[in-house]
Amino acid sequence: MTRWVYGFSEVETAESFCDGNWESVRGLLGGKGANLGDMTRIGVPVPPGFTITTAACNAYIETDGTFPPDMLDQVSAALEQIEATSHKRFGDATNPLLVSCRSGAKFSMPGMMDTVLNIGINDTVVTGLIALTDDPHFVYDSYRRLVQMFGSVVLGVRDEPFEAVLAKYRHDRDVAEDSDLTADDLRAITAEFKQIVERFSGRPFPDDPFDQLRLAIEAVFRSWDGKRARDYRNAANIPHNLGTAVNIQAMVFGNMGSDSATGVAMSRNATSGEPGLEGDYLTNAQGEDVVAGIRVTKPMSQLAVEMPALYHQYESIALALERHYRDMQDMEFTIERGTLWILQTRNGKRTAQAAVKIAVDLADEGLISRNEAVQRISPEQVEFFLHPSFTPASKQAAFDGGHHLTTALNVSPGAAVGVVAFDADLAAEWAAAGRTVVMVRPETKPDDVHGMLAAEGILTTRGGRTSHAALVARQFGKPAVVGANELDVDLSERIMTVGNAVISEGDWISIDGTTGEVFAGQLETRTPDLENPALKVLLNWADAVRDIGVWANADHPADAELARSYGAEGIGLVRTEHMFFDTDRLPIVQRMIMATSPTERTEALGQLLPFQRRDFVGLFRAMDGLPVTIRLIDPPLHEFLPSHDDITADLADLKIQLLSARNLAEVDQLLTRVEAAEHLLHEVEALREANPMLGLRGVRLGLMMPALTRMQVRAIFEAAIEVQRTGVVVHPKIMIPLVAHVNELARQRESLEEEAAAVMTEAGIDINYEFGTMIEIPRAALTTGQIAAFAEFISFGTNDLTQMTYGISRDDAEKAFLVKYLEEGILDRNPFASIDETGVGRLMRISVEEGRAARPGLEAGICGEHGGDPESIAFCRTIGLDYVSCSPPRVPIARLAAAQAALDNVIPSDLSEMAVPV
C-alpha cells in the first residue's frame, strides 16, 4: 500500500523511504512540508500536522480528479495523531481541533497556491468553541473567515460579494476595521457569507468538517494545474510534473486577543542583507492579513517592545534555523495567547544586494565556505547591480520642483521610469508596443504577473515587504515600491492622486525601488555602480577560483577605463570602425570611400590617421600593462554612406520640387542637387550587396583597399610608440576579421607587418605586438590548423559564426521566425543568447584543438556577445579558451560565471557538501 501521508514527526520515515536523499524528501513532501518535519525534528515549536505527498497530487491529476485509494484513510489516521498530541478532536463540539490546509510544492511559489484556514468549524463546533474560549468575537471571526476562504478558494466564489457584506456592516456600524465589528455582526455576516457561497457556487457550505477538509485538499491539488500556477512555472522555469504536497496542520490563532499576533520575518534584511530580524506582524490577526497587505503592518522592532521575551525567543529560533539551513530564513509565526509557534521556514528571497551581502557574511561567519558564497550568487543577481539609479541632480530637481509624490516601502532596488498603467493587461500591451511602463496597482495578485514582468517597475498603494508585489518584483529584478498608502488610486477614473497632484494613466512617473521614493515625470538615471563592498569581496573570491580570463570589448578610452575598473584583464575587441561614425570623421570616411583617384583616397586616409591614433593613445593609456586587441575595419563600406532608400526618396522629392520651380535659377540649383544625389546613388549602388553580411567586408576589404588597413596599422603603431615613450606599457594585438582562407590572412598580415615595421623603424622603437584573427566563418574554424601559422592568437566572433553556422541572419530572423521557434519549442534556446554547443560549439572545439596542434599555446578567446553569457562562459572554459571578452558592464558577471564554471567542473565534492536541505 502506497504511503500518501507523513506526519511532521515522521520526517525520518520519509527520509529513509527516499534513501536518505533530502532532495527526494523535498520532492515528495514539498519544501514547506519537508521543512515543517525538519523543524519538528530539531525542536522548533511547530503546531502538529501532517503532509499529503506530491505523489498523491500527481495521482489525483492523472486520474482527472480521483484521490488515490486509501489516501483519505491515511489522512484520518494522521488526523487522529494530531488529536492525540493536541488533546482536541476534529469536529468535536466540546474541544474541537481546527486545522489549516496549505499547499507546499518542491519550489516555493508565493501566492500561487491556495490556503484554507480554520477548517473544522460548523454551527455545532462554534458553540463548543465559544464555551471553550469564552470569546465569541474571535470564534465568529474565525468562522466567517473559514466560510469566506472556503468559498473563494475551494468553490471559486469571487471576493467582491464577501467584501460588499463586510463594507455594508462597517458602514452601518461606522467602524474602520472588520475587527471592530461585534461578535453578533460577525455571526450575521457568517450567515450571509453562507448564503453567498450557496448562491454563487450552487452548493451549500459543507457543515461536515471532514467534507471541508476533503474539498480543501482537492482545491490545493487542482490549483497546481491552474493557469496561474502554470504561468508562474513557465516564467520561473519550474517543471510542471512535480505536483504539490498538502500540509494539514493544527490551527494556532494570532487573532485571540492582544496577546496574540501573527507575522512574517526574515532572519536578515531581505533588501540590504544586514543582520537582524526584519519583517512585519499584526496583533490580533490571522496570517493572511499580513500577507494580503490589507492592514498596515508593524515592523518587527515593534514586537521587541510589545513582547520582548517572545521576540528574543524568536530571535534565537531564527539563528538556530539559519545555522541549520546555512542560509537566511523567511519564517511565518503566530503567537497564540503568549505562545510562539513557527508555521513555516524557507530560504528567504532577497534582493541581489542582500544576496551578496548575506553570502559574504555567512562565509565570514563560517557557516559556508567562500566557494559556496561564490556559488550562492547567480550571475543575474550581479546584473542587478547594473540597474540604473537616479542621478542626484535629477532627484534634487524633482524635489525642488515639487515632483516628489510620496516615499513608501523600498522592496526591490533600482530606478524605473515609465508611463503609468493601472492594470496588468494594459502594461503588457503597452510594453509590447515598445512603451516603457510602470505598473501601478492598489495591490498585486498572481493574475498580474504578466504585467509585472512587462513593466519597468511596480508601485502598489498597499502591502508590505512580504507582499505579493514585493516578492515577485524581487524575484524578477523589477524595481518596486509598495505600501504607498498616501496615493489614492481610482481605477474607474484611471487616475491616481496625492495632495493636489493628479497622475493620469499614460503619464510619466519615476520610482526608486532602492529608496522607496516616487516622483512625477521622468528623472534622469545614472550609470551603474559596482562599488558595493560586499560585491567586491565576492568577486575577489570568484577571481581566486576562476581559471579563464575576463576581458572586455571597448571602443573608446572611457569604456576601457570602466572595464578595467570592473576587473577586465585586457581589451578583447576594439571595433575601430566605431570611431569612423563620429560626426567630425564621417565626411572624411565618405570622401575616402568615394575617392575617384588613389591620391584622393590617400589624402582622406591621411586625415583619418590622427583621429585613429588619438583613440588608440587613449586606449593604450587606459590599459597600461594589459593587452589591447584591435580589430581592423570590419563592416561593408556602404554602412558609412546614406541608405539607398533615403537617397531615392530625396531624389524623388527633388524631382517634384523641380516641377514646381519658379525660375531658372531655382531649376539650376535643384538640378545641381539632383546630380549630387544621383552621383551618391551611383556610389551606393556600386557598393550595394544582396547579402552584405557575406559580402565585401573584413579582411576582404583590407585586401581590396590595402591603404585603409595600412593606415589603421600605422595609427596603432604610432600611438603605441607615443604612449610607450611616456613609460606606459603597451601591448597591441592586431586582429584581422572575417578570414575564410589562410591565404587572406597571410597576404593581409604581410602587408600590415610591412607597415608596422616601417613605423617602428621611423621611430627607432620596438613595440611588443602580435597579429591574430577572428574565427567567425565556419571555414576558418575548420581550417584553424592552417590559419594558426599566421596567427599568434584567435578570437571567436560567435555572433557571425552563429549566423553562418546556423544560416540565420539574426536581425531578420528574430522578427521573422526565431521568436516563434522559441515559443513553439522548435528551438529550446536562442543561439544568439547562449552558444549552440552542438553546432557552433563543435566548430569552436575543432578550431581550438587544431589551432593548438599546429601552434602549441595558441591564445584563444571569444569576443562575441556570448562572452558575457554565463552558460557560454562555462562552455568556453570546457574547450580551453584563455579568456572571454564582453561588454564592460558584464565583466563582473563574467568573473562570477567563470568562477562558478570552474567550481562546477573542478570541485564537485565541494558541491555535494553544499546540498543542504533548503
Next chain:
Amino acid sequence: MTRWVYGFSEVETAESFCDGNWESVRGLLGGKGANLGDMTRIGVPVPPGFTITTAACNAYIETDGTFPPDMLDQVSAALEQIEATSHKRFGDATNPLLVSCRSGAKFSMPGMMDTVLNIGINDTVVTGLIALTDDPHFVYDSYRRLVQMFGSVVLGVRDEPFEAVLAKYRHDRDVAEDSDLTADDLRAITAEFKQIVERFSGRPFPDDPFDQLRLAIEAVFRSWDGKRARDYRNAANIPHNLGTAVNIQAMVFGNMGSDSATGVAMSRNATSGEPGLEGDYLTNAQGEDVVAGIRVTKPMSQLAVEMPALYHQYESIALALERHYRDMQDMEFTIERGTLWILQTRNGKRTAQAAVKIAVDLADEGLISRNEAVQRISPEQVEFFLHPSFTPASKQAAFDGGHHLTTALNVSPGAAVGVVAFDADLAAEWAAAGRTVVMVRPETKPDDVHGMLAAEGILTTRGGRTSHAALVARQFGKPAVVGANELDVDLSERIMTVGNAVISEGDWISIDGTTGEVFAGQLETRTPDLENPALKVLLNWADAVRDIGVWANADHPADAELARSYGAEGIGLVRTEHMFFDTDRLPIVQRMIMATSPTERTEALGQLLPFQRRDFVGLFRAMDGLPVTIRLIDPPLHEFLPSHDDITADLADLKIQLLSARNLAEVDQLLTRVEAAEHLLHEVEALREANPMLGLRGVRLGLMMPALTRMQVRAIFEAAIEVQRTGVVVHPKIMIPLVAHVNELARQRESLEEEAAAVMTEAGIDINYEFGTMIEIPRAALTTGQIAAFAEFISFGTNDLTQMTYGISRDDAEKAFLVKYLEEGILDRNPFASIDETGVGRLMRISVEEGRAARPGLEAGICGEHGGDPESIAFCRTIGLDYVSCSPPRVPIARLAAAQAALDNVIPSDLSEMAVPV
C-alpha cells in the same frame, strides 16, 4: 660532372639516368627531344641530333643567363657525333653541316618557343654549299632565312623591315612569291638582311657558326621565361619551373627543289577522328612556311599523287608510330631530294569529336583498353558536344539571302555568332564589356591568345589545319574557321570584303567551325546534340565502370525527358518554386503571399494546387520507374513580388503625375494607384530582409506558413496517385530545404506526413515515397547524426553550403572580390566551381559519416552546381555519395567524370600500364 646533353641515340642512357621513368625522361629532354630519341630507337628516319636538357635551361635562368659549366663542351662533343654520322662538319667550307635549333618543353606549347633553322651558314660556308649543291638559289634562300630568323628570334629584330625588303624585291622583279626571286636577288637580300640585323639589334650577324649556335640556344632558354610563354602556361595550367630543352638537329631541306617538300600531318583526321593521314605540305619549302600559314598549303592527298612511294612510306611510319605511342600522332616531315625524314612526332591535338572517335576506334582496334579510352577523353571534351550549331533553317535562310560569305577550313567545331573585332585587344575589351565577339585576323600569333580566349569564335584568312589559330582554337574549344583566303581583310580601314560584301568592324558575323562556313549577320543556333555514335559508345563504357549514380536537376517534364535521354538515373532536384514564376501563376502566388486572412490564403493555395499537380504528373511520367526528388519551396517570398526599388520608383512617378493631373477624376484614379502601390510597398517592406539568403526561406517558411508546403505535398501525392493508376511506377522523394536544426525537420515532416497520409487514405492507394532533407547549412552537416533520424535521404546543396561555410554571398562576391582573389592567387580555385574540399568538403564528409552511423545506408547525394563538375564528382565519390545530380546537359559529362574517378581510384595498376611515352 652533370650531363647536360644527350644524343638522340642515347635515349637509353637518359632513361637509365631517370630510373626507367619515361615521365622523367620527358621532363629532362622535353617532349620533342624524348620523342626524337624514342623514334631514333625504333628506327624511324630522324635526322641525327642531340638534346640539351631542361635542367640546363633552369640552371641558365637561375643564374640570370649563364650556361652551366661544361655544357658548351658537351654540345661540341655531341656536334662531333652528328658530324661523324652525317659525314659533314659544322662550319666547314667544303662539306658543311647545318643544324636547326628548336625548343621542346615537357608539354607541347605550339608557337610559344622559338626556332632557328639553317644554323652554320656564313659567307665562307655559302661558297662551299653552292659548290656542293650546285643550287645557289637554295643556298642563298637558306642563308637569308637564317639571317632573318636569327635576327628576329635571337636578336629581337621586328619582322617588318625584312618583309619590306622582300616586298621591294618582289615588286622590282614583278614576282608573286619569294621563291620566284633569283639567287642573286637572294644574295643581295641576305646582305641587306645583315644590315637590318646590325642596325636594329646593334650587333652584327655573327659569322662564326658556333656563335650562331650558342646565341640560338640562349634565345630558346630565354624564351621559356618570356611573357608569351608565361601567359600560355598560365592559361594552360602548366607549371613555370619545368624549363625547356633545346634540340639541335642536322638540317634537312624541303626547299631543295621540286623533289623536296615539307609538311605536317596527323595520323588520323584531327577534326572528325576518321582514320587516314590528314595534313598539309608544301613542295620546295621549309617547315616554317607551312605552319606560319603564309603560303596556301596542299592537302596530304596531293602528296599521294605527287610522290606516291614516299606517301606510302610515310603512311606506314605513321601507323608504326601510332602503334608505338598508342595514340593518334601529329608528325612534322621533310622530304629532301626524295628522302623522307621525320622531324618530330607527338600526340596530335584534336577536336572533341575526333578525340572521342579516335579513343573508341583505338579501343576497337585493340591498341588501348576500353577503360583507357574512357580516360583519354576529358570531361571538357564531352562538353564540346554541347556547343551550339546553326539551325538548318537559319542556315538555309542565310544562303538564300546571300549572306554566305565563304567556306574555308573547319578546324574547330561549333557555331559562333559575334561582332567582328580585327585585333585581340579589341576582342578582349569588347568581350569584357559583355559583347560577343568573333575575332578576325589574317593569321594569329601567340600575342593574340588573350583575344582568342575572349572571343566566341576565330576566323583567319590564312593558315591551315595546323596553323596557330587552328591549334589554339581546338585546344580551348573555340569554333574556328581558317584559311578563308577569299576574304580580304583591310586592317587599316578596319573592314573585310568578299565580292560585293563589306563587313565593318563591329558588324555581326556567324561562323560554323564544324563546316567552315562563314555568314554575315546573326544565325540562329540550336540546342546541343549528344547523338554522336562514338560518344554513345564511350559513355556506355563509362557507365560500365563508374560506381556513383548520375541524376539530373530538372524542374519541368521536358527537362526530365532530356535528362533521361542523356542517361540520368533519377531526378535529384525539382525546384518547385520555379513553377510559381509562370505568368499565369505568379498573380495567384502573390495573392497567396499577401493574403490578409487564412481563408484568402487557402483559396489562393487551392488555385495553385492543380498547377503544381500537373507539373508533377509530367515529371513522374517522364521518370517512370526512377526516383524524383522534389524540393519544397525554398526562396524567400519577396522574390515573388515586385522589387522594392521598382515600387518606390513607380510611386515617385505616380506622385509626379499627380502634380500635373488635369482634373479631379484623374487625381482620383491616380490616388487609387498610389494606394495600391503603397499597399504593395508595405507588403514588400514587411518581407524585406538585410540578408535574405539567411532569412525566412526553406523549411522556415514551411513552419511559418504550413498551408503552403502542405499544398505542395498534396499536389505531389495526388499526382503520384494519378500517375500510378495508369501503370507508371512512381517514386517521389520529398526534400525539405534549409534545415539547420533537427527539430525543424521533425516538425515539418510530421505535418507533411499527415497530409500525405490523408491524400493516400482519400484515394485508397499507397505510394512508395521517402522524406529527406537538403544539407546546405553548416550546422546541418555538423548534426546529420541527429537529422538522419527524420531523413531517409540527404542531398548536399553545395551552393548554399559553400556560401555559408566560406561566408561568401556568391553574386555579390564575384563582382566585389572573388575574381580578384583568383587573379591574385589568394584562392587557387573558385569554390563555387569545384568543391572546397578542405572546408566545405570536410563538412560533407562529417555529415555522411555521422548520418550513416545513425542510419546505416542513409542515401546521400549532391544537387548543387558542383554535381556537374568533374573534380567535385571525384570528391563526392571518395566520401561515398550515392549519386551526383546536375543540369541535364552535364549528365554525359558527369557520367564520364564519374567513370574516370572510379578508374583513378580503383584501378591504379591499369593507370600505370597506361603511362605510355607521349
